[in-house]
Amino acid sequence: MASSIAPTTLTIAPPDDWHLHLRDGEALEHVVAATALNFRRAIVMPNLKPPVTTTEQALAYRGRILAAVDKACMSGRYSEADCAQMRQFQPLMVLYLTGATPADEIDRAMVSGAVHAVKLYPAGATTNSDAGVSDLLGQCSAVLARMQALGMPLLVHGEVTEAHVDVFDREAAFIESVMKPLRSRFPSLRVVFEHITTRQAAEYVTDHATRDAQGRLLLAATITPQHLLYNRNALFRGGLQPHWYCLPILKREEHRLALIKAATSGLPQFFLGTDSAPHARHLKEASCGCAGCYSAPYALGLYAEAFESVGALQTTDAFEAFTSRNGPAFYRLPVNPGRFELRRVPETVPERLPFVTDSGIVPLRAGETLTWSVTARE
Numbered sequence: 044m045a046s047s048i049a050p051t052t053l054t055i056a057p058p059d060d061w062h063l064h065l066r067d068g069e070a071l072e073h074v075v076a077a078t079a080l081n082f083r084r085a086i087v088m089p090n091l092k093p094p095v096t097t098t099e100q101a102l103a104y105r106g107r108i109l110a111a112v113d114k115a116c117m118s119g120r121y122s123e124a125d126c127a128q129m130r131q132f133q134p135l136m137v138l139y140l141t142g143a144t145p146a147d148e149i150d151r152a153m154v155s156g157a158v159h160a161v162k163l164y165p166a167g168a169t170t171n172s173d174a175g176v177s178d179l180l181g182q183c184s185a186v187l188a189r190m191q192a193l194g195m196p197l198l199v200h201g202e203v204t205e206a207h208v209d210v211f212d213r214e215a216a217f218i219e220s221v222m223k224p225l226r227s228r229f230p231s232l233r234v235v236f237e238h239i240t241t242r243q244a245a246e247y248v249t250d251h252a253t254r255d256a257q258g259r260l261l262l263a264a265t266i267t268p269q270h271l272l273y274n275r276n277a278l279f280r281g282g283l284q285p286h287w288y289c290l291p292i293l294k295r296e297e298h299r300l301a302l303i304k305a306a307t308s309g310l311p312q313f314f315l316g317t318d319s320a321p322h323a324r325h326l327k328e329a330s331c332g333c334a335g336c337y338s339a340p341y342a343l344g345l346y347a348e349a350f351e352s353v354g355a356l357q358t359t360d361a362f363e364a365f366t367s368r369n370g371p372a373f374y375r376l377p378v379n380p381g382r383f384e385l386r387r388v389p390e391t392v393p394e395r396l397p398f399v400t401d402s403g404i405v406p407l408r409a410g411e412t413l414t415w416s417v418t419a420r421e
């Protein structure tokens with residue numbers, strides 16, 4: 044229950060985004076500034092075309108991201124203060140796991156210092172997942188053993204892909220048929236259950252977040268703003284709503300409530316991952332629309348709103364743990380120095396933002412007014 048004394052200012056350590064799609068080329072140039080401004084670091088997903096499967100490709104991609112930040116700063120569209128923020132942005136790179144990834148690729152990734160994780164896309168589960176894995180323990184045991192030995196995290200898109208499993212049940216089915224066997228075979232593997240969407244996933248991560256001999260967490264989960272704010276009715280409100288379509292798909296209200304409980308719990312295994320996934324407007328508003336919500340520019344306000352909806356902003360502790368503290372602890376990185384301030388200053392999300400084609404891109408909550416906005420970044 045929200046108390047009558049509603050806070051007006053939130054001061055937090057600078058946040059990170061632990062699950063982000065930045066794309067490449069011109070698309071990258073359009074979206075990178077929003078993240079560089081609002082987050083100090085981001086785990087950058089490797090589902091490009093072709094996917095980022097080697098350390099060499101990841102390093103080259105990292106260079107293109109930093110060059111795109113630089114180009115945005117040189118464009119004259121951002122103030123000097125904003126550019127000073129943007130130039131602090133660090134992309135944390137991820138390799139795309141395939142059935143052919145060799146174990147020594149993990150050695151190269153560790154040595155690089157720039158690759159922070161390996162991503163499992165079950166083949167066919169989501170955007171650009173065709174090169175993903177069809178039989179995890181059958182195809183990838185050697186590479187998983189090396190990751191476990193070296194402490195390289197596995198980031199998991201947790202959905203089964205069998206046609207007979209209902210799309211709304213695919214995450215819960217994954218826990219039983221993949222996650223549990225994986226963690227029982229590799230009990231010391233560091234795992235992030237990405238963009239969780241169900242009560243079953245929230246409970247699994249709450250109850251089974253084991254720790255290593257040094258007391259460090261071996262299991263965590265990211266949660267998106269859309270899964271905290273919406274249930275599956277949002278997909279059908281007055282007609283088909285393609286901009287609310289992402290994978291894993293929005294679920295029933297009971298699941299949203301379980302995610303809110305997990306995110307606001309302060310438990311260290313839950314942290315911010317927007318899964319901001321840009322697709323041009325005409326590719327979403329199409330007869331076969333792409334999956335993904337574009338949330339990066341307004342993500343912090345959206346999360347604040349989700350926390351406030353259950354009275355979880357009375358102190359900033361749980362909010363800051365989720366946005367800025369739990370992620371670095373899991374990834375064994377320092378909390379960002381400095382501070383961000385959010386205020387109760389209304390901000391209207393534009394109907395459209397510029398993107399690679401004239402159709403533009405539609406951000407999550409386009410045309411609506413948010414309660415919270417970022418008012419200072421230091």
Ligand SMILES: NC(=O)N[C@@H](CC(=O)O)C(=O)O
Binds near residue numbers: 334
């Ligand atoms: N979330 C999505 O719906 N889409 C993501 C892929 C993913 O993370 O599943 C994308 O790359 O577009």
